[in-house]
Amino acid sequence: MRNICFYFEIHQPLRLKRYRFFEIGQDHYYYDDFQNEERIRYLADQAYLPTNRIIAELIRSSNGNFRCTFSISGIALEQLEQYAPEVIDSFKELAKTGSVEFLAETYAHSLSSIFDANEFKQQVKMHSDKIEVLFGKRPTAFRNAELIYSDEIGELVSKMGYRTILLDEARQMLGWKSPNYVYNHEYLTKLKLLVRNHKLSDDIAFRFSNQSWNDYPLTAEKFVSWLNAMPQEEKIVNLWMGYEALGVFQRPESGIYDFMKALPYHAMEQQISFMLPSEVGKKLETAGSISAQHPISWSGLEKDISPWTGNDLQQEALHKLYGVSERVRLCNDKPLQHDWLMLQSSDHFRYMSHKDAYGTNYESPYEAFMNYMNVLADFLERVDAQYPTTIENEELNELLKTINHQEKEIETLEEELKKLRARKSKKEN
Amino acid sequence: MFGWEFPPHILGGLGTASYGLTKGMALQDDMEITFVIPKPHGDEDQSFLKIVGACNVPVVWKDNDWDYVNQRIGSQMHPDEYFWLRNGIKYDYTRIYTNDLGCIDFSGRYPDNLIEEISNYEAVASVLAHQMEFDIIHSHDWLTYPAGVFAKQISGKPLVIHVHATDFDRSRGQVNPTVYGIEKRGMDAADHIMTVSDLTRKIVIEKYFQDPRKVTTVHNAVDPLKDVDLYKKTPRKERVVTFLGRITMQKGPEYFVEAAYRVLQKTKNVRFVMAGNGDMLIAMIDLVAKRNIADRFHFTGFLKGSQVHQMLADSDVYIMPSVSEPFGISPLEAMQVGTPSIISKQSGCAEILTHAIKTDYWDIDAMADAIYSIVKNPAMYESLSKLGLEEVNNIKWQDAGLKVRAIYESVM
Numbered sequence: 001m002r003n004i005c006f007y008f009e010i011h012q013p014l015r016l017k018r019y020r021f022f023e024i025g026q027d028h029y030y031y032d033d034f035q036n037e038e039r040i041r042y043l044a045d046q047a048y049l050p051t052n053r054i055i056a057e058l059i060r061s062s063n064g065n066f067r068c069t070f071s072i073s074g075i076a077l078e079q080l081e082q083y084a085p086e087v088i089d090s091f092k093e094l095a096k097t098g099s100v101e102f103l104a105e106t107y108a109h110s111l112s113s114i115f116d117a118n119e120f121k122q123q124v125k126m127h128s129d130k131i132e133v134l135f136g137k138r139p140t141a142f143r144n145a146e147l148i149y150s151d152e153i154g155e156l157v158s159k160m161g162y163r164t165i166l167l168d169e170a171r172q173m174l175g176w177k178s179p180n181y182v183y184n185h186e187y188l189t190k191l192k193l194l195v196r197n198h199k200l201s202d203d204i205a206f207r208f209s210n211q212s213w214n215d216y217p218l219t220a221e222k223f224v225s226w227l228n229a230m231p232q233e234e235k236i237v238n239l240w241m242g243y244e245a246l247g248v249f250q251r252p253e254s255g256i257y258d259f260m261k262a263l264p265y266h267a268m269e270q271q272i273s274f275m276l277p278s279e280v281g282k283k284l285e286t287a288g289s290i291s292a293q294h295p296i297s298w299s300g301l302e303k304d305i306s307p308w309t310g311n312d313l314q315q316e317a318l319h320k321l322y323g324v325s326e327r328v329r330l331c332n333d334k335p336l337q338h339d340w341l342m343l344q345s346s347d348h349f350r351y352m353s354h355k356d357a358y359g360t361n362y363e364s365p366y367e368a369f370m371n372y373m374n375v376l377a378d379f380l381e382r383v384d385a386q387y388p389t390t391i392e393n394e395e396l397n398e399l400l401k402t403i404n405h406q407e408k409e410i411e412t413l414e415e416e417l418k419k420l421r422a423r424k425s426k427k428e429n
Numbered sequence: 430m431f432g433w434e435f436p437p438h439i440l441g442g443l444g445t446a447s448y449g450l451t452k453g454m455a456l457q458d459d460m461e462i463t464f465v466i467p468k469p470h471g472d473e474d475q476s477f478l479k480i481v482g483a484c485n486v487p488v489v490w491k492d493n494d495w496d497y498v499n500q501r502i503g504s505q506m507h508p509d510e511y512f513w514l515r516n517g518i519k520y521d522y523t524r525i526y527t528n529d530l531g532c533i534d535f536s537g538r539y540p541d542n543l544i545e546e547i548s549n550y551e552a553v554a555s556v557l558a559h560q561m562e563f564d565i566i567h568s569h570d571w572l573t574y575p576a577g578v579f580a581k582q583i584s585g586k587p588l589v590i591h592v593h594a595t596d597f598d599r600s601r602g603q604v605n606p607t608v609y610g611i612e613k614r615g616m617d618a619a620d621h622i623m624t625v626s627d628l629t630r631k632i633v634i635e636k637y638f639q640d641p642r643k644v645t646t647v648h649n650a651v652d653p654l655k656d657v658d659l660y661k662k663t664p665r666k667e668r669v670v671t672f673l674g675r676i677t678m679q680k681g682p683e684y685f686v687e688a689a690y691r692v693l694q695k696t697k698n699v700r701f702v703m704a705g706n707g708d709m710l711i712a713m714i715d716l717v718a719k720r721n722i723a724d725r726f727h728f729t730g731f732l733k734g735s736q737v738h739q740m741l742a743d744s745d746v747y748i749m750p751s752v753s754e755p756f757g758i759s760p761l762e763a764m765q766v767g768t769p770s771i772i773s774k775q776s777g778c779a780e781i782l783t784h785a786i787k788t789d790y791w792d793i794d795a796m797a798d799a800i801y802s803i804v805k806n807p808a809m810y811e812s813l814s815k816l817g818l819e820e821v822n823n824i825k826w827q828d829a830g831l832k833v834r835a836i837y838e839s840v841m
Contacts, residue, residue, distance in 0.1 A: 020794050021801040022695055316808030354783075354816070366786055369809060370802040 002227060003236050003275040003284075004267060005194065006068035007143075007166065008243040010048070010076045011109045012039060013345035015361060016375055024378045030339065035361070037083045044084035047247030052090040054257055058264055059099045066264045067099040067274040070243070071143050074107030074127045075345060077134070088134065095135040101276040104128045104139035104162060110344035111308055113144055113153045114295060115322040122329070123341070124160060140164065141277040145346050147196065147298035148305060151186050151291050158191040164281035165191065166240065168298035169198040173290055180234035181287035182280060192281035193290060196240045196298065200226070205241035209254035217255070220262035224270055235284055236275070300356055307356045308349040313369040317349060320376055327387040330400060336382055343379060348372050430464045431554065431566070431573035431580075433537075435480065438470050440538060442758050443593050446625070447569055449652045450591075451478050453826025454833060465557065465576075467550060468537030471505050482506065483553040484535045487515045488522040491531035501530060517560030522552050543572070544607060551575045558583040565589060565837050571596075571608060574615025587620040587840040589833075591647075594625075595632050598753040601678055613637050620840040623647045623833065625756040626777025645836055648781050650826040651761040659735075660742035660766045668699045668804040671744035671768075673737065673759060674751075676707030681750035681773065681790045686713060688750075690720040691797035692804075697725070699804055704729040704740055742766040745810065746803050750790045751776050760785060764821040769813035771799045781824065784817040 017032035058066040070091065072080075080087045094100045106112055107127040112120040124142070132138045141164035142157050149167040157165055169179040177183075179195035203223075207213045215222070227237060242249075250256035264274065275283070299307045308314060321343060328340045351360040351368035362368040387396060430451065434444030451462050455477035462478035469482040485506045498508040511530070518531075527533055533549045540546065554576035568577030568590045581588040596608045616622055616637050622644045624630040630646045633639050654660075670692075672685045682703060689701040703713060703726070710728070717726045732740055741747060747763035747770045754776035761778060763770050764785070772779050773790035786803075788795040803809050 020798050021805075022691060022797075024695070312808040312812045316806060363787065364783070366784075366799075366802075366809065366813065369806070370798055373802060373806055373809075374798070 002230070002234070002272045003280065004227070004272060005236060005238045005240075005275050005277060005280055007071060007103070007238070007240040007277065008068065008246075009071045009143075009241070010243045011073040011145075012036075012043070012076050012079060013109070013347035014075055014079065014342045015039070016348070016371055019371055019374045019378075021374050021377075024374055025381055028335075028339075028378060028382065030375045030378075031342070036079060040079045040083040043244060043248065044080070044087045047244050048080075048084070048087045049090060050252070050257070051243065051246045051260075052087070052094060054260060055100075056090075056094060056097070058261065059094070059097045062264050062268070064097060064099045065268065065274060067101075067276050069101045069103060069141075069276055070094075071103040071105055072131075073105060073109040073145070074123075074130055075109060075342065077130060092135060095137070099276075101141065101278060102131045102135050102137070102139055103166070103277065104131070104142045106145050108341040108344040109145040109346055110341075111145065111148070111305075111318065111346050111349065112322075112344065113148055113156070114305065114309070115318060116325045117156055118329070119322075119325050119344075120156060121160060124157070141166065141281065143167075146305075146308070148295050149193075149292060149297075150295040151293060153295070154185045154191055154193070155188060158185065158188045163190065163192060164194060164277050166194050166196070166238070166277060167292075168196045168296065168303060170292070170296035170303035172294075172303065173292040173296050177287075177290065178234055180230065180237055182236060182284045183288060183290045184286040186289045186291040189286075189289065192286060194236070194238050194277055194280060196238050200237060201239050201241050204239065204256075204259075205245035205249060208250045208256055208259070218259065220259050220266045223259075223263065224266040224272065227267070227272060228270055236280055299358075307353050307358070308346050311352065311354055311365075313352045313365060314349045317352065317369060317372055317376065320373075320380065324380060324383045326393055327383050327396070330396075331383075331386045333382075333386060336379075336386070339379055339382075343372075343376065430462060430569065431550075431576045432464055432466050432569040433572045435464065435466050435469070435473050437472060438537075442756070443570055445652075445758060446593060446649050446756070448474075449650060449826040450829060450833065452652070453650065453828075453830035456827050456830060457834060460834070463561070463563065465553070465573075466537065467535035467546065469505055481557070483550055484532055484537075485511065485530075486553045486556055487511065487527075487531035488518060488525065488533060488552045488556055489527045489531035490515060490518055491527075491529065493530060498530065514556060514560050517556040517558075519559050520552075520555060525549055525552060547572055547575055547611070551579050554580045555583055564841060567591060567833075568615065568619075569593060571612045571615060574611060574618075578615055578618040581618065587837075588618060589621045589623060589836060589840065590615050590619040592616075592622060592624045592629055592633055592755070594755040595629065595636070597632050597636055598629075598755050599679060601752060619643070621645065621836050623836060625649050626780055628753075628775070628777050628780070629755045645832075647829050647832045647836070648777070648824075649756045649758060650824045650829050651758060651765065651821060652826065653822070654738065654762075654765045657765060660738045662742055662767075666698070668745040669702060669743060670699060670746040670748060670800055670804070671702045671704060671740060672748050672750075673704040673732070673740060674749065676703065676705050676710045676713060678709065679752055679754070680707075681752045682707075682709055682713050683716060684750040684790055684793050684796065685748055686716050686720065686722075686726070687793040688748075688796040688800060689726060690722055691793060692800050693722050693725055695801065696804070699725065699800070701726045702729060702740070702744070703727070704732050704737075706731040738762070738766060741768050744768050746771060746800055748796065748800070749773065749776060750788075750796060752790050754778070761821050761824065764817040767814045767818050769803050769810060769817060771796060771803075782817075782820065784813055784820045786813070 015032050015035050107123040142162040143166035147168045179197045183193040185191035295305045296303050297305050351357050352365045432447045436448045464478050465481045467483045469480050473480050485502045495508050498511050558580035566577050566580050566588045568574050570593045577588050596604045624646050627646050630644050634641050674680045676682045717723050741763045747768045749772045751773050756777035760770035760772050770785040774787050775790050779787050786799040
């Protein structure tokens, strides 16, 4: 029996406002509220809400046999809570059906998996906490921001207790292998790897309404017949896309919703069922291990991380940012830590790419860099005010360790004192 | 081709562009170019085209013997050619003041009696049109449009005019009606109009009421700098930001001063240089003094030749805040020596450059921000410098030449 695994991603960065250099040190608010609100409201009204309604209906009418997965970044959740809380409510409704799974990821949709393992762990935990609070279930499957993956990242994630990781169909990793199998990690064989079917996913997400496409119009019947024509051993087809694909990239007029409504019936008619990533990991046999020594992602033809880290501008920005991560984690200034997360969104670095600045709202990569660096300069000044960068990292750690030790010592001494006092008062009684 | 300037004796960008374009076109094997200018100096590079000096073309018949002509103009034109051209005199131009050879004395500059010089140039064109063999007439800028139009009327050959600038650029909207009239007549008579940018194309269509189908953009390019290795940056502790050009209203020098003022509020490690001369120089010196930044703001006066390249190479940022710039070749020259450029969106060259910072000319905040970013972030400087150099090396006159050729063929 063949299975479809649907997964939809929601992420929107907190976009930065125009921040000139003379505001450095003066203005500590970095975000373009108007733009962010408008963007989220637009997506909520055009895509998230209507599509959620359709998915709820599909689950109901198929008795829970239609199943799908969501991955919503922490930053996106925060913005939804603020600007479109009804979207959160409608996801809560979906969560109650039991046919929907929420994935773990980095809270800030960040590149921390590459630059800072400690930050990465902290963010993943933070995100899982938030998902558990909102939707009542702790995720067991993980997908990284931009589907970035390498053996090393797999190991990190596995150690945190996640059993399944999602990644993209990258030729340098899969070679001739088909994405339609479950694989496992090179040496941590319990860690299951699911691979996005690049062609079929993009057929729905990007080509559906393209009239010059050979296969236009795409009907559910046609789509299911493609699945049927695959070799019998290929058990799983992973269809993963941005949630905006349904409603914004593909407008309702294109018939995308009718396609989605018809798909489960045609699929089930052909004995094709729907699965969630955690179920796939448990139920299907793996076809062997695959390995990626260098990080892969889901972007472009190269499927590497060059859209975020490929040029000098991006390198400088990332190194400046992650240079202070130790210090930021040490401090307990709430606004500072919040800004720290917001500044880590991979999008900010994508906008600085010369070759593929997808989704940018800047006129050029240089402008994106200029604006980001001005904001970062102010942010670094604030970090510096807490923990001056003139002190070396090690030195700082030592000092803090001493302070921590002292605190603990004081605590134990105090407890002892309490006990003694209690004993004393007992005796007196 | 009718032009007004040709290197090495040039007064503005027109001469540089004429040289680059003809050199790029000459790479096509079957292209033969005769370039007419009012007054050659004899040291022009004639390896790829033939220069005819309008001041050596007789417009009034005078009897002279071969040796006398040879002694007078032999260094610039063969006497045989003089006598041959003399046969092309079909009209009576005795009303024009001519010298002993029947030729007109041109200044070759932009004198006060420019309009008269333009019409005298027209007279020369009539002689050439009657006598010479050619397939197409190409006129560079408004000074030569009347000559081109007349040559077309006489020979019946197609006329292409090349708009390097319009009076709207030069005057910020205060157009001189006489100049406008000459420009408009030239454009109306032309079979095709080439503009150096889409910006200029739009002006030609909207302000001169030309049929858009008749107007094509051919962006300028830049000649590779031969002795590029000569121009090395002198290491110094402070960053240098440079404005280089005529200090006139068109170039927006006041925006540069204001941007400098803003940058200096935040950092002291920068010096600003304004190189060039012009009618706003005094006003700019006053403004700098008023903003109290004179200790960090320097005026060099007019620079020429290799001084220009050295100044550009020594700069960390080149800035061109032009209010209206049909093309603007100088940012490309800055990029050739690896200097990052900030240009106004109102410049034609912004249309073809990716690795340069573009701001509105009036947006001094954005300009200041860009300057600050380049002097503060090494990655910004390096990227713009490295990628800019790569980019500018791929902007070739040869490609512009091919576009011009295609236009020729469409009207022939």
